[in-house]
Amino acid sequence: xxxRSLVWFRNDLRLHDHEALTAALAESSDILxxxxxxxxxxxxxxxxxxxxxxxRAKFLIESxxxxxxxxxxxGGELLVRMGKPEQIIADLAxxxxxxxxxxxxxxxxxxxxxxxxxxxxxxxxxxRTREFWxxxxxxxxxxxxxxxxxxxxxxxxxxxxxxxxxxxxxxxxPTRLKHFADVEAGEVPTLQGLGLEEPQPDVRAVMTFKxxxxxxxxxxxxxxxxxxxxKTYKDTRNGLIGADYSSKLSPWLANGCLSPRKVYEExxxxxxxxxxxxxxxxxxxxxLWRDYFRxxxxxxxxxxxxxxxxxGKPREWSHDRxxxxxxxxxxxxxxxxxxxxxxxxxxxxxxxxxxxxxxSYLVHDLNVDWRWGAEYFESVLIDYDxxxxxxNWNYVAGIGNDPREDRYFNPKRQAxxxxxxxxxxxxxxxxxxxxxxxxxxxxxxxEYT
DNA sequence: ACATGATTTTC
DNA sequence: AAAATCATG
Numbered sequence: 140x141x142x143r144s145l146v147w148f149r150n151d152l153r154l155h156d157h158e159a160l161t162a163a164l165a166e167s168s169d170i171l172x173x174x175x176x177x178x179x180x181x182x183x184x185x186x187x188x189x190x191x192x193x194x195r196a197k198f199l200i201e202s203x204x205x206x207x208x209x210x211x212x213x214g215g216e217l218l219v220r221m222g223k224p225e226q227i228i229a230d231l232a233x234x235x236x237x238x239x240x241x242x243x244x245x246x247x248x249x250x251x252x253x254x255x256x257x258x259x260x261x262x263x264x265x266x267r268t269r270e271f272w273x274x275x276x277x278x279x280x281x282x283x284x285x286x287x288x289x290x291x292x293x294x295x296x297x298x299x300x301x302x303x304x305x306x307x308x309x310x311x312x313p314t315r316l317k318h319f320a321d322v323e324a325g326e327v328p329t330l331q332g333l334g335l336e337e338p339q340p341d342v343r344a345v346m347t348f349k350x351x352x353x354x355x356x357x358x359x360x361x362x363x364x365x366x367x368x369x370k371t372y373k374d375t376r377n378g379l380i381g382a383d384y385s386s387k388l389s390p391w392l393a394n395g396c397l398s399p400r401k402v403y404e405e406x407x408x409x410x411x412x413x414x415x416x417x418x419x420x421x422x423x424x425x426x427l428w429r430d431y432f433r434x435x436x437x438x439x440x441x442x443x444x445x446x447x448x449x450x451g452k453p454r455e456w457s458h459d460r461x462x463x464x465x466x467x468x469x470x471x472x473x474x475x476x477x478x479x480x481x482x483x484x485x486x487x488x489x490x491x492x493x494x495x496x497x498x499s500y501l502v503h504d505l506n507v508d509w510r511w512g513a514e515y516f517e518s519v520l521i522d523y524d525x526x527x528x529x530x531n532w533n534y535v536a537g538i539g540n541d542p543r544e545d546r547y548f549n550p551k552r553q554a555x556x557x558x559x560x561x562x563x564x565x566x567x568x569x570x571x572x573x574x575x576x577x578x579x580x581x582x583x584x585x586e587y588t
Numbered sequence: 589a590c591a592t593g594a595t596t597t598t599c
Numbered sequence: 600a601a602a603a604t605c606a607t608g
Contacts, residue, residue, distance in 0.1 A: 248599085514599080597602085
């Protein structure tokens with residue numbers, strides 16, 4: 140078996156439960172591992188925001204560095220490059236006599252374009268690709284329906300999947316990796332090198348998110364086992380302050396530092412050893428939403444990016460740049476909205492409750508084009524995931540798959556419910572810290588200095 | 589050079 | 600579906 144393989148890491152920056160890596164190890168005599176920073180991911184969005192902002196870029200850099208470290212600890216090497224993966228991989232394959240390239244497929248067109256360009260380039264060299272699906276809890280091939288027949292209502296999808304599909308077992312984490320070629324390892328780029336500034340730490344942040352597989356596994360272990368918080372997840376998940384109210388696994392899931400099947404496995408273990416209740420189920424339920432948006436992206440392709448969304452529902456949007464800017468910096472005058480937006484700008488993170496509210500506010504109160512909001516989230520959210528982001532924005536904009544049209548969140552009512560003492564508002568808008576909570580919650584047109 | 593229609597792109 | 604880009608007479 141004189142097979143020389145290359146494993147191309149993408150949004151799967153881990154060694155556990157990695158089918159492409161597992162297959163490559165089983166089918167090859169020699170293996171090369173590569174991560175390529177795609178230069179196209181570091182340009183500007185139409186709105187002028189960097190496509191990959193500082194929080195995301197930092198998390199990605201850390202994730203790649205930790206993957207390299209984990210590979211080296213096992214006797215291997217992770218090559219790191221910057222450029223176009225379809226060219227860089229083809230060049231490496233040609234120069235080093237690689238016979239197969241292994242990778243996980245993505246669900247959206249930019250990524251699929253790179254896959255097909257790579258496939259073509261490799262085909263011309265007589266190199267084959269071995270492609271896998273590895274980003275969802277339920278495997279694409281295990282769905283009880285075709286992608287074309289994917290239900291447009293989440294609950295229908297969930298019920299069918301829960302009834303008829305099974306989560307596949309994990310692939311084992313390799314203990315030894317070898318490195319065969321005398322080839323430059325390559326440097327992991329710095330934030331500065333990517334033209335981005337270093338994010339300043341903020342003591343008010345819910346927690347410190349550090350990229351990397353071991354950091355993701357550590358957070359999973361801490362949340363479920365050490366702090367024993369899974370059993371109350373459903374009751375606390377609408378919180379706003381601190382590390383404990385929710386799992387906070389999304390940044391690691393988005394970059395593939397954590398496999399959703401690994402999360403599932405730990406939840407099942409917890410249910411067997413400690414307790415199974417609505418809360419333990421609810422974490423799986425949320426993973427299903429993540430799956431759903433990924434399959435929706437497969438079903439509808441680029442329609443998730445369209446102005447009128449996957450429904451093709453005509454709706455006119457405002458292009459009031461000033462109103463949008465006020466939303467971005469957290470100066471709309473609506474304290475609950477502004478506090479959330481300031482948290483996002485300062486930390487790259489916002490609670491799920493906050494996200495639903497600020498998105499509803501932009502779309503339904505300001506009537507601003509939902510795509511502007513989606514772009515801003517894309518740039519700054521540390522857990523940005525193209526399918527979840529655009530799927531959710533379609534949903535709030537009323538052009539996605541929400542059976543209830545135009546789901547509106549009343550920010551005053553939401554503040555009264557979820558921030559009754561205005562602790563969260565005061566935390567992020569310090570100029571209001573001496574205000575009476577009731578007055579803050581009822582305010583809707585504050586002027587900040 | 590340019591209007592018009594076709595094609596491509598939309599993160 | 601709409602906007603942007605491309606092709607062509």
